[in-house]
Amino acid sequence: MKLSADLKALQKRIGHEFSRPELLVRAVTHSSMSSPTRDDNQRLEFLGDRVLGLVMAEALLSQDRAATEGQLAPRFNALVRKEACADVAREIALGDAMKLGRSEMMSGGRRKQALLGDAMEALIAAVYLDAGFETAKQMVVRLWGDRVTKVEADARDPKTSLQEWAQARGLKPPTYETVARTGPDHAPVFRISVTLETGQSTEAADNSKRKAEQAAAKALLAQLQS
Template sequence: MATRKLTGEALALALKEPTGHLFRDLARLRRALTHASARGSTGADYERLEFLGDRVLGLIIADLLFNAFPEAPEGELSLRLNALVNAETLAEIADEVGLPQLIHAGSEIRSMEGRKRVNLRADALESLIAALYLEGGVETARQFILRYWEPRSKALREARRDPKTELQEWGHQAAGAMPVYALESREGPDHDPVFTISVKVGGFEPASGTGRSKREAEQAAAMAVLLREGVWSKKEEDAR
């Protein structure tokens, strides 16, 4: 992540090739890549843009999947969408775009690791999408999103089963018990919380997962059990 605030011109040039767009509103672009820890006295950071970018991304991905999988039921489409817009996928794409080197953040944020760093990259990417949408309209945002997300949508040959549903069925067969989820912690500000949730099934060891929502954390915890117990193999999980 950038240790100093880059000029709007430098940001625009750095993002011209990976986004396919040369930004004209340099003030907005700088705001789109400024974390709250570095906003200074102006109060300009990417939180509002992140909110908008999340909705723009969701709409365009939903439209992509709706047309690409005309026979898929709503449940399958939802699973595919969730796999394409989760924090891990967004952080991965942010790395491809080169965002970590462009984000302006405080020193305490730059030193973060693990899940919080994933969320930071994901949030900045959503903010960038909002900046593209506001400056170039929905088609500019769509072209950027399709460039990075469409290949991933095609790679999802089969939508992964919902981990919580899979764990519930496995728990019934293996232990005659239902999974029990418990909230372990909630960290971060209200606009960007990180939840940690544990799950226990019968006499099996519990496992924990984290996420930006309780549901996402529960899914991560369920997946941890499925992988640990060999219900899902790591190779199969990576291929999904």
């Protein structure tokens, strides 16, 4: 199979030339572009998520041999979550090579976090199937770079920490509410409020609900601890 120029360029950016180029094509094909003769990347995404998980688990164990499971788990989650995959995808310009249907193209699919994260996981699986675990591992370690060594010593997400703070004081779990949604469909901004049973509340905004909730929880924790 002859690869297009954008896929050849992607191979160079990730440092792997496919012996089975159809795997690369499938990895960048979104379901909006699939057909009876063209597979999408959903099954590869499923596999890539598991490969990434094993690579990150090994890397964290090797990096900090004294860490407990309780310390490792939040760091692991920070490294494999969709946001991290999307960030890496942006760094290698994966969006430029994605095959999208017209509707996704028109709505800015090449910049959507969920699509980028899914495609990154699919790309990892494609390399794994093409050349084995060690090659996929080397690529992941190279692309994730110093994220592994710089992941916060306590990467426990703020929502979990805030809930634990409330429960330790006999309070109900905090509630989150979408205050506003602005911006175009392909680049929305969500403003989220978080409120404790005591009435204490803060707001934060970001381009995903999850990030906005995390930011709001972090702000409220800082307020409570000041």
